Amino acid sequence: MLISLSEIMNLPTGVQKRTAVYEPSTFVRLGVTYPILEKEEVELEIENLGSRKVKIGVKTKVVLSVPCDNCLAEQQVEIPVSSEVEVDFNQSEEDRVNDLNETAYIDGYDLDVDRLVYEEILLGFPMKVLCQEDCKGICKVCGANLNQGECGCVRTEPDPRMSVIRDIFNNVKEV
Ligand SMILES: [Zn+2]
Ligand SMILES: [Zn+2]
Incomplete structure (x- = not known):
């Protein structure tokens, strides 16, 4: 889903609330596909800070099916997403990429909600998944x-x- 940030920048300063649905039914990381078992609605709070700057708050939760690192039994892994990013449209696109590390979720003046949520799930993905602490494998x-x-x-x-x-x-x- 795309949300027009130029539209929000044309509104008076203040917070605009939006909801969106995270569309993908799977999550792909390092070439491995994990089914998404559950997902909550994506809550967005987009604040027009004025002077072509916006702050984007994103909140949601997904549950992925991830195999245990040791025994490969599928585990339900809950990944909460709660993050804030600021986008400054005065910067060149190149500067923004360097600043945020990831601006793949900003497309022109549109926010690509799926991309943003994807990046956040990626950050929240656990380093290790075990079915139990002393999994025998x-x-x-x-x-x-x-x-x-x-x-x-x-x-x-x-x-x-x-x-x-x-x-x-x-x-x-x-x-
Ligand atoms: Zn295990
Ligand atoms: Zn055996």
Whole structure:
């Protein structure tokens, strides 16, 4: 959805409230597609600051389906969005890009709500997603989810923590 900021800049200064719907049904990050399970209406507060400047407040919430980093079981991850950005139309487009890092959501004098919300979800995306703090992961032999019980395979791979200790040993020996 596009919201005309030039229209808002022509209104008397003050806050204009708008609502929008975040259109996409999936969220794509680093080439991976995550289904959007739920989304709230996007609440926008756009303030005409005068002198061709606007402040944009955006608030919404999405729930994504994201696999656990360890066992790949799908998790519901809630990402709240609550942010404020200021856009100065006195600056050249190039300066604005450098200032805001991202002005892909400003298209001419229009605000691209989907792009803005996308950037905010990207910022709020968790670094790590685990189904539980001590997720046991999947068996590297048969692929079973070890949280659902031991599969009985013999997994002889060395524990990566042990290799660190071995390295320390080797270094000590070399001295
Ligand atoms: Zn897990
Ligand atoms: Zn197994």
